[in-house]
Amino acid sequence: MKTALRLLRHLLPPEDEAFLEGCYEEMYDRAASEKGRPFANRWIWSQVLRSIPGFVRHWLSWKAAMLRTHLVVTRRHILRHKGFFLIKIFGLAAGIGCAVVIILYVTNELTYDAFHLGSERIFRIATRRISPSGDDRFATSPGPMLPAIRRDSPQVEASARIIAPYENAGHVLAVQGEKRFFEKRVWFVDPELFDVLRIPVLEGSPRSALVEPQSVIITKSTARKYFGSIPAVGQSLRLELDYDTGASVIEDFQVRGVVRDAPANTHWKYDILVSMSTLSARRPDLDTDWREYHTKYTYLKLAPAADRAALEKQLAGYAESVKSQATNIQLLEFYLQPIRSIHLGSNINEEMEAPGSRYYIYVYSFVALLILLIGVMNYVNLSASLSATRTREVGVRKVAGSRRRDLVFQFLSESGLITLLAFLLSLIFASFLLRSFNAMAGTSIALSEIWRPEIWPAFVLLFLAVILAAGGYPAMILSSFKPASMLRGEIASGRRGSAVQRLLVVGQFAISIFLVVCTLVVFRQLGFMKGRSLGFDREQKLVLEIKSDQARFRQGYEAIKTGFLQNSGIKAAAVSSLVPGVKSGSGYYLRRGESYSGPEKPFRLKVITVDQDFLSLYGIGLAAGRAFQRESTGDGDSAFIVNETGARELGFSSPDEALGARFTAHYNRRTKSIVGVTKDFHFLGMKESAEPLILDIEPSLLRYLTLSLAPGRIRETMAFVEKKWGEQFPGVPFEYFFLDESFDRVYRYEEQMGKLLGIVAGLGISVAFLGLFGLVAFTSRLRRKEIAIRKVVGAPTSQIVFLMSRRFVRLIILAAVLAVPSAWLAANKWLQDFAYRIKPGIPVFAFALAAAFLIALAAVLVQGIKADRDNPADVLRHE
Amino acid sequence: MKELTRKEEQILLAIQHLRCDAYLITIREQIHKFTGTYFSVGTIFAPLSRLEMNGFVTSYYQKERRFASKKPIKFYRLTEKGVRALEDLRKLNALMWRGICLAVEE
Numbered sequence: 001m002k003t004a005l006r007l008l009r010h011l012l013p014p015e016d017e018a019f020l021e022g023c024y025e026e027m028y029d030r031a032a033s034e035k036g037r038p039f040a041n042r043w044i045w046s047q048v049l050r051s052i053p054g055f056v057r058h059w060l061s062w063k064a065a066m067l068r069t070h071l072v073v074t075r076r077h078i079l080r081h082k083g084f085f086l087i088k089i090f091g092l093a094a095g096i097g098c099a100v101v102i103i104l105y106v107t108n109e110l111t112y113d114a115f116h117l118g119s120e121r122i123f124r125i126a127t128r129r130i131s132p133s134g135d136d137r138f139a140t141s142p143g144p145m146l147p148a149i150r151r152d153s154p155q156v157e158a159s160a161r162i163i164a165p166y167e168n169a170g171h172v173l174a175v176q177g178e179k180r181f182f183e184k185r186v187w188f189v190d191p192e193l194f195d196v197l198r199i200p201v202l203e204g205s206p207r208s209a210l211v212e213p214q215s216v217i218i219t220k221s222t223a224r225k226y227f228g229s230i231p232a233v234g235q236s237l238r239l240e241l242d243y244d245t246g247a248s249v250i251e252d253f254q255v256r257g258v259v260r261d262a263p264a265n266t267h268w269k270y271d272i273l274v275s276m277s278t279l280s281a282r283r284p285d286l287d288t289d290w291r292e293y294h295t296k297y298t299y300l301k302l303a304p305a306a307d308r309a310a311l312e313k314q315l316a317g318y319a320e321s322v323k324s325q326a327t328n329i330q331l332l333e334f335y336l337q338p339i340r341s342i343h344l345g346s347n348i349n350e351e352m353e354a355p356g357s358r359y360y361i362y363v364y365s366f367v368a369l370l371i372l373l374i375g376v377m378n379y380v381n382l383s384a385s386l387s388a389t390r391t392r393e394v395g396v397r398k399v400a401g402s403r404r405r406d407l408v409f410q411f412l413s414e415s416g417l418i419t420l421l422a423f424l425l426s427l428i429f430a431s432f433l434l435r436s437f438n439a440m441a442g443t444s445i446a447l448s449e450i451w452r453p454e455i456w457p458a459f460v461l462l463f464l465a466v467i468l469a470a471g472g473y474p475a476m477i478l479s480s481f482k483p484a485s486m487l488r489g490e491i492a493s494g495r496r497g498s499a500v501q502r503l504l505v506v507g508q509f510a511i512s513i514f515l516v517v518c519t520l521v522v523f524r525q526l527g528f529m530k531g532r533s534l535g536f537d538r539e540q541k542l543v544l545e546i547k548s549d550q551a552r553f554r555q556g557y558e559a560i561k562t563g564f565l566q567n568s569g570i571k572a573a574a575v576s577s578l579v580p581g582v583k584s585g586s587g588y589y590l591r592r593g594e595s596y597s598g599p600e601k602p603f604r605l606k607v608i609t610v611d612q613d614f615l616s617l618y619g620i621g622l623a624a625g626r627a628f629q630r631e632s633t634g635d636g637d638s639a640f641i642v643n644e645t646g647a648r649e650l651g652f653s654s655p656d657e658a659l660g661a662r663f664t665a666h667y668n669r670r671t672k673s674i675v676g677v678t679k680d681f682h683f684l685g686m687k688e689s690a691e692p693l694i695l696d697i698e699p700s701l702l703r704y705l706t707l708s709l710a711p712g713r714i715r716e717t718m719a720f721v722e723k724k725w726g727e728q729f730p731g732v733p734f735e736y737f738f739l740d741e742s743f744d745r746v747y748r749y750e751e752q753m754g755k756l757l758g759i760v761a762g763l764g765i766s767v768a769f770l771g772l773f774g775l776v777a778f779t780s781r782l783r784r785k786e787i788a789i790r791k792v793v794g795a796p797t798s799q800i801v802f803l804m805s806r807r808f809v810r811l812i813i814l815a816a817v818l819a820v821p822s823a824w825l826a827a828n829k830w831l832q833d834f835a836y837r838i839k840p841g842i843p844v845f846a847f848a849l850a851a852a853f854l855i856a857l858a859a860v861l862v863q864g865i866k867a868d869r870d871n872p873a874d875v876l877r878h879e
Numbered sequence: 880m881k882e883l884t885r886k887e888e889q890i891l892l893a894i895q896h897l898r899c900d901a902y903l904i905t906i907r908e909q910i911h912k913f914t915g916t917y918f919s920v921g922t923i924f925a926p927l928s929r930l931e932m933n934g935f936v937t938s939y940y941q942k943e944r945r946f947a948s949k950k951p952i953k954f955y956r957l958t959e960k961g962v963r964a965l966e967d968l969r970k971l972n973a974l975m976w977r978g979i980c981l982a983v984e985e
Contacts, residue, residue, distance in 0.1 A: 013928075016924075016928075016953065018950045018951060019903075019950065019951055019952065019953040020903070020920075020924070021950060022945075022946035022948060022950030022951070022952060023902075023903045023904055023920065023946075024920070025946060025947070025948050025950070026904055026946055026947070027904060027920070029947070030904075047919070047920070050919070050921075051921065054921070
């Protein structure tokens with residue numbers, strides 16, 4: 001009853017509040033005494049409920065009326081100060097746009113795999129193995145794991161495997177009529193996968209579609225790509241798949257279902273799902289071979305009340321039995337990874353996609369916050385400066401009876417309107433920004449994701465925060481003006497007001513200096529990396545990747561090379577397993593001596609398999625010994641070449657010492673001797689230090705053909721290459737790239753980051769300039785009379801400008817003191833990731849500080865001269 | 880002059896009946912006695928405020944008469960204008976009723 005009355009009090013007209021409340025109390029008491037307390041309670045609550053609609057209507061109509069007049073005033077104000085308004089709104093839009101993009105990004109990262117039904121019960125089985133070659137974790141698990149779990153674990157609700165095609169994973173040739181593409185995301189899957197993960201099916205029955213061999217389910221966009229508007233179900237698609245049987249085969253597959261495209265926030269992305277029976281028909285050992293676990297992923301969904309510990313014990317049992325059969329495995333462990341923690345929490349071998357990182361979430365959020373802060377500061381500063389022009393308006397309002405909170409409401413609704421406009425504008429901005437952001441962060445976020453309802457609270461929060469942050473301070477100072485002094489035309493020169501503005505200017509300049517330093521460091525580091533010798537020659541090199549029918553290429557590459565060399569425009573040709581700019585994980589385990597055995601830890605070197613022409617084509621220099629020789633045909637069977645780092649890794653103190661040493665590779669159990677040591681070369685750019693490398697003439701891993709072109713006549717040569725490709729690889733799409741261009745992508749991330757930082761820094765500086773400009777305008781207006789009197793007394797222009805600038809120099813110095821150490825720390829933290837890095841030296845900081853000072857000086861000078869130009873007679877006329 | 884509504888008329892009559900004891904709750908009770916229905920507080924208070932605004936009634940407080948919770952009671956009484964309005968209304972009604980036979984004509 002008390003609450004009801006308290007509520008009623010808010011609903012009652014204020015002038016008769018006490019009386020009416022008394023009435024209600026009395027009526028309540030009467031009702032209680034006549035008909036009992038429960039009835040009275042019911043009655044009073046019904047009174048409350050019934051009065052709400054009227055109250056709301058009343059309140060809204062008055063608020064709306066006020067809002068309308070506020071909007072009219074806002075419009076007039078905007079039209080009077082168009083330039084300032086545009087700056088304000090663009091600053092806000094830029095900040096909000098960045099924030100929107102980052103909200104989308106962060107939501108995307110944090111909701112990875114959350115959309116699967118019961119995602120907290122879904123796990124992936126990963127493998128940990130300690131053997132003489134090291135302690136390794138893999139995202140994969142053996143093929144027989146699945147039947148074993150299904151047999152032994154009743155608490156597993158559903159389980160399924162996802163298996164990547166073996167060697168041609170990432171580039172499966174798909175053919176439909178004239179359409180031929182390499183498909184990146186092709187997987188073999190068990191039909192039960194649809195019970196484990198959430199894969200919305202558009203056509204076909206998920207359970208039956210993937211039972212038969214040679215059947216596939218494709219995503220909607222894949223269906224559109226190959227079949228256009230024809231219904232895909234029932235059509236056939238030719239796929240070239242590799243079953244790890246030595247050669248890939250191209251066969252027909254029936255499309256038996258269409259699913260929705262994989263969302264951006266899943267670690268397993270797919271375009272074509274091939275039935276597991278296709279694979280198991282060719283690999284009967286799939287369900288029995290416990291030792292082979294590469295490219296095989298096992299997922300399972302526990303029953304709601306399942307005992308996870310029991311399952312883990314069972315997994316340990318499997319691991320024990322596998323370990324007992326194998327020699328030299330010291331530890332084998334199968335463990336469960338919750339599916340939601342894979343993206344940000346798991347970074348082990350054979351991840352399906354490059355995992356995300358919390359570090360980047362923080363970095364991006366920080367940068368977005370800076371931009372948002374810049375935009376908001378800009379708004380506050382300009383509004384505060386402009387507030388001087390609105391004193392009369394506020395004065396009149398106050399005299400007419402406006403309460404302070406009415407004025408605050410007015411200015412907040414004004415900033416609400418501007419924020420709303422900025423929000424709309426920011427969406428346009430965000431759609432552009434997303435493109436470069438996606439390129440930089442390697443994500444595929446679409447702007448349409450703003451419609452996801454789980455993001456809305458963040459947007460509402462952002463919106464309110466911006467309104468309050470941007471509009472709060474101007475509303476406070478504007479509403480605090482004293483009407484009497486305002487109407488006399490005086491400007492409230494409260495020290496508080498300009499203190500906040502000074503603080504803002506310090507903040508803006510600190511952020512600007514920070515950003516300029518970061519930008520300069522990024523670009524200097526880029527220039528430094530690009531300027532260093534990579535140790536190989538990448539000019540005029542055309543690279544063809546053999547993605548299809550590699551077996552034929554590996555056997556007959558000499559003949560193919562000869563075919564290409566017929567044209568005089570092609571100077572040289574070489575084949576290799578790797579070209580510059582491509583990441584690869586292949587490596588050799590090596591042991592000293594004639595056989596691969598022994599108790600000691602084997603050496604582990606990354607391998608590039610090559611032919612005899614590789615070193616000369618890439619112009620890689622030798623530190624000792626000789627290159628592979630074509631004449632001594634024995635090289636293929638008897639010679640290794642290592643790089644300097646590789647020689648050190650193998651335990652030799654100088655390159656010469658390594659010559660003649662004999663090693664046996666685990667890969668093919670061949671024993672070869674080192675005939676040469678190359679100088680170090682950087683196939684992945686200068687971000688990382690040179691890895692220990694071994695070069696071997698071994699056809700089994702070859703997949704690139706590099707052609708060195710003669711300068712000039714590139715067009716004719718290209719026509720020839722295309723024609724020759726058609727002869728050599730009929731039916732395979734002609735895809736090529738020039739090494740110098742593709743290699744630049746090694747630094748793509750740094751370049752994008754540099755550009756982004758550059759834009760942000762430019763934005764920050766211009767906003768800082770505007771902010772200071774506004775502040776100086778504000779203070780010079782306050783000191784108009786002082787300046788006029790000084791002029792009358794005979795102060796020269798220089799003295800007046802000096803007078804104006806003295807205070808602001810202090811602000812900039814304060815900003816520099818704040819910015820320099822933090823920028824130094826941030827730059828050093830970023831540079832840690834680079835093997836070869838610059839030191840963020842004095843020139844970088846000097847430049848940033850000089851830029852800040854110049855810009856500040858410009859703002860102060862312009863205003864100082866303007867103040868000096870005023871005719872003292874006009875200013876002092878009214879005294 | 881704007882004519883009084885039915886509800887306003889009832890309220891004015893109730894006040895006049897109650898004399899110096901007319902406030903929101905008693906007015907409501909009084910109308911209940913006449914008509915047999917309880918109107919909600921709002922349906923009484925809104926026309927009552929309107930009447931006060933238009934000068935048909937005026938309100939006063941009495942120091943010694945308060946609610947149990949010590950909150951002031953707002954009493955109403957008719958102004959001259961209110962009395963005249965009621966008088967006019969009665970005259971008008973009498974005029975209109977004169978010679979009327981309340982039977983349904985076949």
